[in-house]
Amino acid sequence: MTAPLLSVRGLCKRYGAIDACRDISFALEEGEALAIVGESGSGKTTLLNLVAGALQADSGEVVYRMRDGAARALSSLSEAERRALMRTDWGFVHQDASRGLRMNVSAGGNIGERLMAIGDRHYGRIRAAALDWLARVEIAAQRVDDPPSTYSGGMRQRLQIARNLVTGPRLVFMDEPTGGLDVSVQARLLDLLRGLIADMGLAAIIVTHDLAVARLLSHRMLVMKQGEVIESGLTDRVLDDPQAPYTQLLVSSVLAA
Amino acid sequence: MSALVPNELLRVESLAKTFTLHLHDGALLSVVHGVSFSVMAGECVVLGGPSGVGKSSILKMVSGNYLAGEGRILVADGERVVDVARAAPREILDLRRRVVGSVSQFLRVIPRVAALDIVAAAAQEAGLDREGSRARAAALLARLRLPEALWRLPPATFSGGEQQRVNVARGFAGAHRLLVLDEPTASLDADNREAVIELIAERKAEGAGFLAIFHDEDVRARVADRIVDVSRFSDREAA
Numbered sequence: 142m143t144a145p146l147l148s149v150r151g152l153c154k155r156y157g158a159i160d161a162c163r164d165i166s167f168a169l170e171e172g173e174a175l176a177i178v179g180e181s182g183s184g185k186t187t188l189l190n191l192v193a194g195a196l197q198a199d200s201g202e203v204v205y206r207m208r209d210g211a212a213r214a215l216s217s218l219s220e221a222e223r224r225a226l227m228r229t230d231w232g233f234v235h236q237d238a239s240r241g242l243r244m245n246v247s248a249g250g251n252i253g254e255r256l257m258a259i260g261d262r263h264y265g266r267i268r269a270a271a272l273d274w275l276a277r278v279e280i281a282a283q284r285v286d287d288p289p290s291t292y293s294g295g296m297r298q299r300l301q302i303a304r305n306l307v308t309g310p311r312l313v314f315m316d317e318p319t320g321g322l323d324v325s326v327q328a329r330l331l332d333l334l335r336g337l338i339a340d341m342g343l344a345a346i347i348v349t350h351d352l353a354v355a356r357l358l359s360h361r362m363l364v365m366k367q368g369e370v371i372e373s374g375l376t377d378r379v380l381d382d383p384q385a386p387y388t389q390l391l392v393s394s395v396l397a398a
Numbered sequence: 399m400s401a402l403v404p405n406e407l408l409r410v411e412s413l414a415k416t417f418t419l420h421l422h423d424g425a426l427l428s429v430v431h432g433v434s435f436s437v438m439a440g441e442c443v444v445l446g447g448p449s450g451v452g453k454s455s456i457l458k459m460v461s462g463n464y465l466a467g468e469g470r471i472l473v474a475d476g477e478r479v480v481d482v483a484r485a486a487p488r489e490i491l492d493l494r495r496r497v498v499g500s501v502s503q504f505l506r507v508i509p510r511v512a513a514l515d516i517v518a519a520a521a522q523e524a525g526l527d528r529e530g531s532r533a534r535a536a537a538l539l540a541r542l543r544l545p546e547a548l549w550r551l552p553p554a555t556f557s558g559g560e561q562q563r564v565n566v567a568r569g570f571a572g573a574h575r576l577l578v579l580d581e582p583t584a585s586l587d588a589d590n591r592e593a594v595i596e597l598i599a600e601r602k603a604e605g606a607g608f609l610a611i612f613h614d615e616d617v618r619a620r621v622a623d624r625i626v627d628v629s630r631f632s633d634r635e636a637a
Contacts, residue, residue, distance in 0.1 A: 170488065329509075331509070332511060339519075357508065360487065360491055361488075375490055375491070378465060382417075384418075386420035389419070
């Protein structure tokens with residue numbers, strides 16, 4: 142049996158007296174989408190950043206199965222190896238698109254940059270890939286030379302997704318990918334993400350406070366409260382038959398539209 | 399662990415379910431206990447008993463949507479036997495793709511996804527290729543007499559009966575050996591009920607087993623091989 146794509150073991154992170162993440166362990170298989178839910182301050186974004194290597198954990202480890210099949214602890218990677226991983230096999234979709242895009246570089250340049258970073262120098266090929274990805278995220282080809290600073294919120298988010306997926310990653314981290322968008326824009330983005338995750342066989346870790354987003358995008362869920370995972374399981378099971386008091390509160394607090 | 403006998407697709411043993419309502423002072427709501435029955439290949443077992451007696455809860459435990467309290471839910475997966483009551487999420491998802499299909503009472507619509515695509519996606523999950531999935535989806539929607547003009551539209555604006563036909567088509571799109579149906583005909587007119595009855599009969603003839611709830615007496619009489627009265631497992635006074 143091969144190792145999971147990603148194993149997280151005993152991750153801990155403290156900020157002063159506060160446990161932002163306490164002894165968190167889980168595994169993720171290829172093609173599996175995991176949602177991390179909980180209210181603001183529950184530690185879900187901290188956990189995402191710890192797993193993605195954007196934050197240093199106090200203890201615990203993250204092991205990733207590289208493309209060559211070797212399972213490596215992230216802490217054992219050199220800085221160059223870690224950056225290469227972030228640019229090729231991983232994606233990170235930020236809630237604030239301006240953190241994931243170069244706002245004054247053309248859309249085509251934003252997508253092409255990831256390809257150039259892994260050594261592609263063929264202008265025609267990069268341009269073609271950029272146009273192909275703009276189409277896949279439903280952005281008109283004539284906007285390819287415009288910078289995202291001229292785009293709407295929903296378009297920026299879709300461009301950020303294109304930029305992340307152009308290198309064919311196996312794992313994508315998402316921090317509130319639909320946060321701050323209008324509801325109609327959210328639906329389009331969610332549908333797009335759902336299709337891409339399924340078609341590309343992507344593994345994903347999605348932080349969201351929106352249970353409907355978790356239901357639509359994820360196979361499994363972790364529910365966090367005060368830095369701890371208090372419930373986990375199949376997404377529809379956790380939402381339809383929540384066991385922990387806090388999960389019952391979360392589920393029953395959602396207004397049905 | 400006692401193995402399943404040949405042709406036994408599902409065996410439920412001493413299954414119990416109690417809800418703990420933490421938001422209501424931890425009140426315990428006992429639903430069922432001591433639930434035991436089997437479903438054999440080619441058989442349709444219908445759960446009977448009045449409303450509120452726990453029929454849907456049993457179906458939901460079998461498909462892994464509700465957590466089983468006590469007992470076992472043994473499902474045949476080829477030579478293997480999986481206990482859904484203890485299976486990891488990943489195993490349950492895998493079972494749902496290949497072995498245990500279900501049709502719920504209502505379609506959960508996904509924004510922007512067309513009726514045909516919903517059904518084709520289910521066929522593809524169960525292992526058909528892209529072309530085959532679309533052909534199968536079209537054939538099922540045609541049999542359930544969903545107007546072709548609706549196939550390319552998302553079902554959000556469909557009537558209840560139209561949505562339910564998409565839901566039934568989705569449930570029957572795969573090649574699942576065990577199908578769990580929760581009142582699939584409740585919002586259908588006579589002709590469409592007939593189409594569902596035929597689909598069930600065909601799949602039974604192919605060796606599939608069914609665990610179902612039907613309130614419609616006529617439908618029940620025509621598809622049920624056996625009725626399991628859930629009242630005797632219930633902790634609730636009949637409503």
